[in-house]
Amino acid sequence: MLRLAKKIFSTGIQTEILPMPQHEIEHLGRALQVEIANKFSRALAIRMVDAGSCNACELEIHAVNNPYYNLERYGIHFVASPRHADLLLVTGPVTKNMQEALLRTYDATPDPKLVVAVGDCAKCGGVFQGSYAIVGPVNEVIPVNVVVSGCPPTPVAIMQGIFAALQCVS
Amino acid sequence: MIENLLLYGLLLIQGLLLAFLAPLSIGWIKMQKAWLQNKSAPPITQPYAELKKLLIKQPLVAEQASWLFLMAPYVYFACLLSLCFVVPFIWITGLATAFIGVIVIAGILTLARIFLVLAAMDIGTAFGSLGARREMFIASLSEPVLLLIFLNASLLTQATHLNIIGYFFIVHKGLYPGMIFSLLAFILVMLAETGRVPIDNPATHLELTMVHEAMVLEYSGRYLALIEWGNAIKFIIYLLLLIVLFVPYGLSTSLGAGEALLSIIAVLLKLMVLIGLVSLIESLNAKMRLFKVPEYLVGAFMLAVLGILLTQLLGVGV
Numbered sequence: 093m094l095r096l097a098k099k100i101f102s103t104g105i106q107t108e109i110l111p112m113p114q115h116e117i118e119h120l121g122r123a124l125q126v127e128i129a130n131k132f133s134r135a136l137a138i139r140m141v142d143a144g145s146c147n148a149c150e151l152e153i154h155a156v157n158n159p160y161y162n163l164e165r166y167g168i169h170f171v172a173s174p175r176h177a178d179l180l181l182v183t184g185p186v187t188k189n190m191q192e193a194l195l196r197t198y199d200a201t202p203d204p205k206l207v208v209a210v211g212d213c214a215k216c217g218g219v220f221q222g223s224y225a226i227v228g229p230v231n232e233v234i235p236v237n238v239v240v241s242g243c244p245p246t247p248v249a250i251m252q253g254i255f256a257a258l259q260c261v262s
Numbered sequence: 263m264i265e266n267l268l269l270y271g272l273l274l275i276q277g278l279l280l281a282f283l284a285p286l287s288i289g290w291i292k293m294q295k296a297w298l299q300n301k302s303a304p305p306i307t308q309p310y311a312e313l314k315k316l317l318i319k320q321p322l323v324a325e326q327a328s329w330l331f332l333m334a335p336y337v338y339f340a341c342l343l344s345l346c347f348v349v350p351f352i353w354i355t356g357l358a359t360a361f362i363g364v365i366v367i368a369g370i371l372t373l374a375r376i377f378l379v380l381a382a383m384d385i386g387t388a389f390g391s392l393g394a395r396r397e398m399f400i401a402s403l404s405e406p407v408l409l410l411i412f413l414n415a416s417l418l419t420q421a422t423h424l425n426i427i428g429y430f431f432i433v434h435k436g437l438y439p440g441m442i443f444s445l446l447a448f449i450l451v452m453l454a455e456t457g458r459v460p461i462d463n464p465a466t467h468l469e470l471t472m473v474h475e476a477m478v479l480e481y482s483g484r485y486l487a488l489i490e491w492g493n494a495i496k497f498i499i500y501l502l503l504l505i506v507l508f509v510p511y512g513l514s515t516s517l518g519a520g521e522a523l524l525s526i527i528a529v530l531l532k533l534m535v536l537i538g539l540v541s542l543i544e545s546l547n548a549k550m551r552l553f554k555v556p557e558y559l560v561g562a563f564m565l566a567v568l569g570i571l572l573t574q575l576l577g578v579g580v
Contacts, residue, residue, distance in 0.1 A: 093546050100298055100545070107302040134311035159301045167304050167311060172467045172475055175322060175482040178315070202322040202482045 106159035132178055136168045136258070139177035139201070143194050143230065144220075145184025148244040149211040153181065155247045163251060174200040179257060181250075185213040185226040186233050198234045206257045209236045210250060212243040269517065273357040277347035280502075284346075284494040285309035287501070287537060294541035295465075309494065313487050321483030324385050334381030335481065335488040341374035342495040348424065349502040352525050354432070354513045355425035363422040364412040367503075368405060371455075374492070375401055382477035389469055393476025396552065400461060400473065403559040404454045410566035411444045411451070415507050417573050424503075428510040435511070440573030443565045445508045450562035452500045454555070457493075459544035461555060471549060501536050505529065 142150060156163045157170070171177050174197045186194055198207070209230040212218040216229050230236050240253035289306040296303035323331065347357040348367060362370075379397055382390040416422050418438060419430035454461045462473040469476065478489050506513070512528030514521045550558060 096546055097542075100300065103300050105297065105302055106300040132315050135308065135315045137312075159299060162301045164296065165302045165304050167308055170467060172469065172472070173479040175480055176486060178319070200322070202320040204319070 107162040107165065132258075134167045136179060136254075137171045137177045138168060138179045138181050138254075139171055139174045139197070141180055141182045141194060141197050143182055143184045143190040143214070143233075144187035144226065145211065145213060149183040149213075152244045152247055153183070153210065153250060156250055161247045161251070168254065174198075175202065177201050178204070179206040179208060179254065180234075181208050181210055181254075182230045182234075182236075183210045183214055185217045185220045185223070186228060186230055187226050191227045191233055194230075194233055206238075207234060207236045208253045208257045209239045210253065211245060212241055215239045215241050218243060265517075270357065272517070273347070273353065273355065276351050276353060277357055280346045280349075280351045280498065281343055281495060284498045285313065285491065287498045287533065288494045290534065291497075291537050291541050291544075294538055295545060298541060298545040309490070313491055316482075316487035316490070317484050319483045321485055323482070323485070324480055326386060327480075328384055331381045331384045331480075332485070334377045334384075335485040335492075337377040338374045339488040339492045339495075341370050341377075342492045342499065345370055345499050346495060349499050350424055350428055350506050350510075350513055351502060351529060352514055352522055354428050354506075354510070354515050359423055359425045364416065364424065364427075365409070365422065367424075368408055368412065371408075371496075372401070372405065374496075378477055378489070382480075385480045387480065389472070389476045389479055393473055393479075396473045397477060399552075400454055400555055400559070403556055404451050404562070407447055407451045407559065407562045407566050408455070410563070410570060411448050411507070414440055414444045414566065414569045414573055417570065424506050428506040428513060429515065431507075431510050432513065432515065438573070439576060440569045440571075441508060443569035443572060445504075447562045447565035447569065448504055448507065450558065450565070452504065453540070453543065454559060454562075456497045456500055458540060460547050460550045460558065463549050498533070501533055502529075504536065505532050 140150070140153060155161060163169075174180070178201075180197065180201060182194065184190075198205075207230070209215060213220060214230045217223075217226060220226050227233060231239075238253050238257040240249050242249055245253070286306060286309070288309045289304075292308065293303040293306055344358070345367065348359050348362045350356055350359065375397065379394040382394040382397075384390075412422075415427050418440065419427045421427050421430065453459070457464055457474040462475075463471060464474070466472055466475060474493075478486065481489060509532060512525055512532075514525035
């Protein structure tokens with residue numbers, strides 16, 4: 093326990109004011125704060141739905157919460173239930189088994205709500221396009237506000253997607 | 263007459279102030295925990311933003327929900343709000359401290375919990391009743407300890423009201439060996455009752471490890487806002503109970519403005535330090551397995567009993 097404490101205090105705050113190529117993230121963050129302030133009064137809750145993904149997108153979404161990207165500093169956090177959520181983050185081609193679950197999750201989310209489809213699979217089916225086991229891209233099952241492409245998309249792209257979704261609700 | 267009215271007015275304001283400041287304690291502990299994870303933190307006022315957002319969202323409830331499910335958040339919040347007028351915050355007494363003793367405080371906390379548990383089972387989902395059963399499992403072990411801690415303080419001070427207990431410890435300063443054991447027991451119980459890390463994780467998304475969160479999964483909108491606000495109040499009430507039972511020094515005992523100002527500074531400092539300690543405990547410990555919880559709480563029980571034995575052996579000594 094003492095070693096852990098020593099490690100924590102010697103490491104210090106790791107959240108970066110990111111240098112050149114990623115400085116858009118800071119800019120993005122400030123813009124996000126204004127958007128969230130207007131529409132969700134500075135707090136946004138996200139529910140993740142895996143509709144049949146290979147988990148690559150999940151790893152990138154997980155990275156959004158790490159000390160470097162640290163989405164939580166803008167007042168955005170992940171929640172355990174669609175009833176607590178404002179935004180659904182859907183990954184993967186929608187498989188036949190997950191279609192019903194995705195529809196129910198969408199119905200269980202209180203208004204106003206947003207949907208962001210993350211990854212090429214959610215966009216068009218990706219490598220699973222045309223498979224007998226999938227229903228199709230996310231927008232064939234529930235209305236989608238923003239699509240983030242990439243296989244898998246980077247954490248910055250995911251944050252941009254969330255930002256874009258907030259812009260389109262008005 | 264005028265002086266009495268002034269007193270009641272001030273005590274009313276004290277209770278309301280406590281209720282409105284409670285979310286700050288959650289903001290502060292989240293900030294500390296973010297720093298301890300080497301992250302930068304959201305602003306300390308973040309819980310207010312969350313509450314405001316929940317109030318403007320559509321309150322969506324399951325179609326099987328009965329009146330109990332819809333009533334429960336109001337009862338939960340009302341119970342905890344009533345305790346805001348009981349625990350001393352700036353002045354040594356609250357508006358209702360004189361007729362609500364420590365045993366009734368434990369009772370009101372239980373009433374709040376019972377309603378949340380019933381509501382969680384009402385909806386019929388697997389996770390709701392799982393959370394409810396875990397909550398009662400923990401509560402049945404932690405409440406006797408809380409009562410024993412109150413008993414020890416009452417034996418020492420010959421009183422069952424927080425204002426008299428606090429006043430006794432302010433007047434008769436000194437080291438009470440029995441109370442030290444009670445303090446250790448109280449810290450263990452506080453972590454269990456407010457759903458903090460060794461017992462429950464307030465930030466978890468994993469259904470299998472949830473206790474409190476599993477009970478409120480089905481709530482949304484203003485119902486959830488009331489429950490979240492109630493949790494914040496519950497947390498700060500436990501901290502204030504700790505302050506008045508073990509370190510009441512600085513609490514204002516008269517109506518003087520200077521003394522009140524000093525008391526505000528003292529209580530805010532104490533709260534900041536205590537919350538800092540709680541966040542440190544939370545960050546340095548892993549969550550306990552559910553079946554280890556009885557051992558933990560039996561440890562707390564033994565400490566509480568030891569405290570009473572020491573009080574009995576050494577006598578009150580006044």
